[in-house]
Amino acid sequence: NAGVMQNPRHLVRRRGQEARLRCSPMKGHSHVYWYRQLPEEGLKFMVYLQKENIIDESGMPKERFSAEFPKEGPSILRIQQVVRGDSAAYFCASSPFGLNSYNEQFFGPGTRLTVL
Amino acid sequence: TQLLEQSPQFLSIQEGENLTVYCNSSSVFSSLQWYRQEPGEGPVLLVTVVTGGEVKKLKRLTFQFGDARKDSSLHITAAQPGDTGLYLCAGVGNQGGKLIFGQGTELSVKP
Numbered sequence: 001n002a003g004v005m006q007n008p009r010h011l012v013r014r015r016g017q018e019a020r021l022r023c024s025p026m027k028g029h030s031h032v033y034w035y036r037q038l039p040e041e042g043l044k045f046m047v048y049l050q051k052e053n054i055i056d057e058s059g060m061p062k063e064r065f066s067a068e069f070p071k072e073g074p075s076i077l078r079i080q081q082v083v084r085g086d087s088a089a090y091f092c093a094s095s096p097f098g099l100n101s102y103n104e105q106f107f108g109p110g111t112r113l114t115v116l
Numbered sequence: 117t118q119l120l121e122q123s124p125q126f127l128s129i130q131e132g133e134n135l136t137v138y139c140n141s142s143s144v145f146s147s148l149q150w151y152r153q154e155p156g157e158g159p160v161l162l163v164t165v166v167t168g169g170e171v172k173k174l175k176r177l178t179f180q181f182g183d184a185r186k187d188s189s190l191h192i193t194a195a196q197p198g199d200t201g202l203y204l205c206a207g208v209g210n211q212g213g214k215l216i217f218g219q220g221t222e223l224s225v226k227p
Contacts, residue, residue: 004158006158031213033213033214033215035215035217041219042204042217042218042219042220043159043204043206043215043217044217045214045215045216048213048214055213056211056213056214058214059214091158091159093158093215103147103208103213103215104149104161104164105149105161105215106161107151107158107159107160107161108158109156109157109158110156110157110158112156
């Protein structure tokens with residue numbers, strides 16, 4: 001059973017360009033979460049999606065960031081007009097269940113975004 | 117706002133020593149998870165504790181959930197260099213769904 005897959009593993013963008021990060025959840029998991037890890041900081045929640053729905057986007061910056069999880073295909077985290085402060089490791093996690101107390105999440109290897 | 121504080125942030129010990137990492141909050145969590153993360157990789161789930169007072173063992177690692185479900189600890193017996201890594205505790209938020217992470221404990225075990 002393949003784990004959570006993310007691509008690309010490393011992404012370099014110049015200021016003002018767009019970054020697209022992809023995440024394929026584990027087989028059988030319909031809940032996807034995105035987290036950001038800045039240097040010297042812990043993991044911070046960004047957004048929680050279920051197929052075709054955004055459940056919780058309370059951690060997502062209001063501008064330039066968007067996320068989707070279509071009926072078919074991977075979840076996409078999109079960052080428009082990137083700035084240097086967006087440089088970070090972005091992790092995707094998936095779980096078979098969502099809004100319950102035993103919410104074990106399984107993480108992908110992450111995408112390391114560097115903005116020049 | 118629910119917060120988790122981990123201590124210590126950094127720990128450097130010799131092989132064979134014991135250590136304890138703490139994860140504390142003023143809030144109640146419905147469950148707490150411990151992860152280990154190596155450089156360049158994603159966090160790997162070690163254990164989930166759900167019941168107040170629960171103790172779980174994973175070989176040389178012992179995890180405990182506080183009676184009031186506000187704190188947890190990870191104890192490693194006879195640490196080995198292979199235990200080196202970033203240990204993260206994470207709690208399930210009030211409304212379910214997202215995980216709230218502590219800042220992490222960077223453990224280095226020297227041979």
